[in-house]
Amino acid sequence: xxxxxxxxxxxxxxxxxxxxxxxxxxxxxxxxxxxxxxxxxxxxxxxxxxxxxxxxxxxxxxxxxxxxxxxxxxxxxxxxxxxxxxxxxxxxxxxxxxxxxxxxxxxxxxxxxxxxxxxxxxxxxxxxxxxxxxxxxxxxxxxxxxxxxxxxxxxxxxxxxxxxxxxxxxxxxxxxxxxxxxxxxxxxxxxxxxxxxxxxxxxxxxxxxxxxxxxxxxxxxxxxxxxxxxxxxxxxxxxxxxxxxxxxxxxxxxxxx
Ligand code: KIV
Numbered sequence: 001x002x003x004x005x006x007x008x009x010x011x012x013x014x015x016x017x018x019x020x021x022x023x024x025x026x027x028x029x030x031x032x033x034x035x036x037x038x039x040x041x042x043x044x045x046x047x048x049x050x051x052x053x054x055x056x057x058x059x060x061x062x063x064x065x066x067x068x069x070x071x072x073x074x075x076x077x078x079x080x081x082x083x084x085x086x087x088x089x090x091x092x093x094x095x096x097x098x099x100x101x102x103x104x105x106x107x108x109x110x111x112x113x114x115x116x117x118x119x120x121x122x123x124x125x126x127x128x129x130x131x132x133x134x135x136x137x138x139x140x141x142x143x144x145x146x147x148x149x150x151x152x153x154x155x156x157x158x159x160x161x162x163x164x165x166x167x168x169x170x171x172x173x174x175x176x177x178x179x180x181x182x183x184x185x186x187x188x189x190x191x192x193x194x195x196x197x198x199x200x201x202x203x204x205x206x207x208x209x210x211x212x213x214x215x216x217x218x219x220x221x222x223x224x225x226x227x228x229x230x231x232x233x234x235x236x237x238x239x240x241x242x243x244x245x246x247x248x249x250x251x252x253x254x255x256x257x
Contacts, residue, residue, distance in 0.1 A: 002113070004082060004083075004113050005084070008113060008136035009136070009180065012180075013202050016202060022215070023044065023202055023213055024042050024043045024215065025046055025204055025215070026042050026218075026222065028046070028047065029048075030055075030072065030075045031075045031076065031078050032079065033076070038083045043083070043214070044085075044086055045080065045086070047086070047112065048218065049061040049069065049088040049091070050218045051068065052064040053226075054218060056068065060145065060149070061091060061148070062149060064090040064091065065090060066089075069087055073087040073112050077110065077111025084114060085113050085114075086116050087107040087110070087112035087115055087116070088115070089104060091146045097125045097126050097129035098129070100130055101130055101133045104135045105133070116183065117130075117139070119141070119144060119170075120166075120170025120171070120173060124177045127178055128178060137178060138204075139182035140183040141171060141187075143207075145185070157187050158190070158191025159191075167184075167194075167195055168191075168195055172199060175199045175200065181202040181213075182202075182203055183204050186206070187208040192205055192208040193211035207231060207232075207233040221234040222234065222238070223236060223237070226241065
């Protein structure tokens, strides 16, 4: 195992959680973004299947293929030398433990140090198989974007005591199966805190309040790179989309005689 992959062992991430130093995670789907984020000192890069919406123009993540994830993982990996790259296993690429291991291996071959999949207790066989294959794996519970068609929208999770307890049970089960960290997506802050306290591996929140061990954002949301839609929980700190439009207008004007 390389030093980068070592930093994603459960022992290492438990120590990191215990240190109290927050973990920063941003998405990168290409070489320049990965290189810039590494230069900025971001802890972990995620080649998320949000790629489907913010780069490939799909309506949701269920359209993203393993081939597309491999292509973008390889590009992001070429932009980094030391930052761990976590690649999403896309929709329908981990329907059985053996398929999950094969898909995870393909992403590792493309340059990922770890993979991520969505789901709680039901995904324990897949998570265990990937862990047994020696591949670091991150969990993802709460709102599961790959289930958006079944769920009929992006809804907050953990609103009732029963739902919060269900999430705690999911978190404990995937921790026992071997995840080195888990994303909590659109979980109400009280439930996020409950989950964070119930597990020893880091919880990485997105739209889930501040009571998490780290935060992840889709980089285009943070920098205003996809100005047609910004999630409610993000305040962009740059306006890249507008700057591109301005630069293009100025270029067009500059050509007029
Ligand atoms: O695909 C993605 O970018 C993600 C984050 C939203 C956590 O899974």
